[in-house]
Amino acid sequence: MKKFTFTLSCILATFAFGQQVQVERCLSHKAIEYQDSLTPGFADIVNEQFEIAKNAPLKKTDEVYRVPVVFHIVYNNDDQNLADSVIMRQLETLNQDFMRQNPDTVNMREDFDIVKGYPNIEFRLAQIDPDGNPTTGITRTETDLESFADFSIISGSFDALERIKSTSDGGIDPWDTERYLNIWIGNLDILGFTALLGYATPPVGLPNWPAGATAGLTDGVVVQYSVVGDNNPNEVDMGQGPLDVKGRTLTHEVGHYLGLRHIWGDGDCTQQDGIDDTPNADDQSDFDCDPTKNTCEDDIFGIDLPDMIENYMDYSAETCQNSFTRGQANLMRAVLENQRIDLIEDNPASVVETESIDVQIYPNPTSNSFTIAVENDLIDQYELISLSGKTVLRGSIESVNTEVNVNSLDNGMYVLKLSNSLTNEVVSRKVVKM
Ligand SMILES: [Zn+2]
Structure with a gap:
């Protein structure tokens, strides 16, 4: 919260001096706070569902779970209308990361061998749309809106951002959110500066939703267009040169969508991410890779492990992110077996016609x-x-x-x-x- 306010204050302050703006990476935590302001008790439900998933015995440990995904590209100019080849590279990265088949796992420090995890989750472009028609799994919508972000996000509002999820507001409506992972890709700049890379909604488990509560965020993931795919032709300039984009923003956000929190638990050392084998950290990394950090004392299999800058749920540079822990992998699989089971079980959207x-x-x-x-x-x-x-x-x-x-x-x-x-x-x- 502090950091975010500071960052956007900086945006306001630095325009006068013509300086560059610091990019805020992820607003998933703030999205829960916003939902809670609309529907009091929402944050408690998210936490409750986290505990349910964490304590649920895993049904299957080896089976690869397949999740149908639709990418909604909402563009105002040609740069934002990303080519299919960019989406395909992004999907490949997402799948490598969630299958632990990414080549850069070799960069993970040996300290973390005892905690590394294999989510074994594969994301497939939907082959069938909600009407039963064949689809590429990619939609393209031209919008009059130059950006979906504006200064209202300083006050914690997501109303402007959520326009991307609504056809009548200049975006595009979701496909059945229980059957598809909806990923919206659009421009999240404020006055030409990249202010935000993405956010996701957490699993809440619909039967526990408070009766009559309709206000809130539409389920799914939103990502800034310029950080999609490691072959993205657009640049994110962070003031110290362009960001080295590896497609890990989506990996991070899908982690939130499947129930994960940031590794620093959005607090200091007293705040945990709720996952037993994730080394605790007292704060986020800042797009850097500092292997000397061991900010919190913890006891993981009897060891005080360093801060895990390799973890996708940190804010470290994408070039040093390469791993989930076993606890994180289990949590995400449990979410798919419980709160988000309609994505994987008897899902018409994931039926593959060639068998x-x-x-x-x-x-x-x-x-x-x-x-x-x-x-x-x-x-x-x-x-x-x-x-x-x-x-x-x-x-x-x-x-x-x-x-x-x-x-x-x-x-x-x-x-x-x-x-x-x-x-x-x-x-x-x-x-x-x-
Ligand atoms: Zn995040």
């Missing part, structure tokens, strides 16, 4: 019925699941062609889950009732 078993569904879309055509013996059961995760039809498959009547069902998208009860093989297909 090993040859299944034909026709007609699809359909209004009355469809036929499941499958090679004999490979599949013996079917289940039709609604977007809310409810099984609306099930039955057995006894011949090559099985007709399924959907006359009584509501229009919309469904997941058809086909399984072999002996081998436990499962194939999913999307079915649209019109």
Whole structure:
């Protein structure tokens, strides 16, 4: 809080002297405070949900969880309308970081070998939009707004920033936030100075949302266009030369989206991030890489580890960030298994149409019925699941062609889950009732 006020005061003060502005990296913590001001008790719910996720026994430890993602590019000029190649590089970085396959893990100091973590989470561009149509997973929206940031964020308001998430306010509406990770990319400059790199909303677990509470932030991640992708042609000038962008802003923000806090717990040594194996720090790094820091005494497996500038949830330079801890990885997987389970379970948005078993569904879309055509013996059961995760039809498959009547069902998208009860093989297909 102090830092942010100071920074923006600096913006005001330094315009007069023509000096450069310090960039604020992330407002995810402030976003929780803002939500709490709109819906008192919101911060308590976020903390409660953090504890629930932290204490939840992990269901699966090895399986790669796949999250469908949509990038919404909202642009006011050609520079902001990032090329697909930039988005693809960003996605590659995000996936490497969350699979711990990034080449720079070799730069992690050996001290942290005992805590390094493998989230095993993969992000895939959505192949199907909320209407059931094929999509690239990238939307492009031209806006009249030169920037989504303004001085109102000094007072802690997110109203200006949130315009990017609303079609009627100059941005673009989200896709179903329970089924897609929505990432908005736009300009967050203030008077031509980059003031903010990004923010994300935390997992809250919808059943615990206070009754009647509608005001708040739209679920998802917002990122400044110039820090997306390590091949981004735009520069972020921080006063001491351009920022070395490695695409780690998105890694950091998706960490928040999946429940993580900053490693310094947004306080001094008395404030923790709630993750047992994250070395504590008394403050953020400042876009630097200082391996001499050990600001807080802690006891992690009996060792007082140095400050982990390698951690994605610090504010260190992107060039020295390369790791999550095991506790952070487990927390994010627990969030996907609980508060954000609709992203990974029976999610029509993540259905991949090319799978090993040859299944034909026709007609699809359909209004009355469809036929499941499958090679004999490979599949013996079917289940039709609604977007809310409810099984609306099930039955057995006894011949090559099985007709399924959907006359009584509501229009919309469904997941058809086909399984072999002996081998436990499962194939999913999307079915649209019109
Ligand atoms: Zn952050």
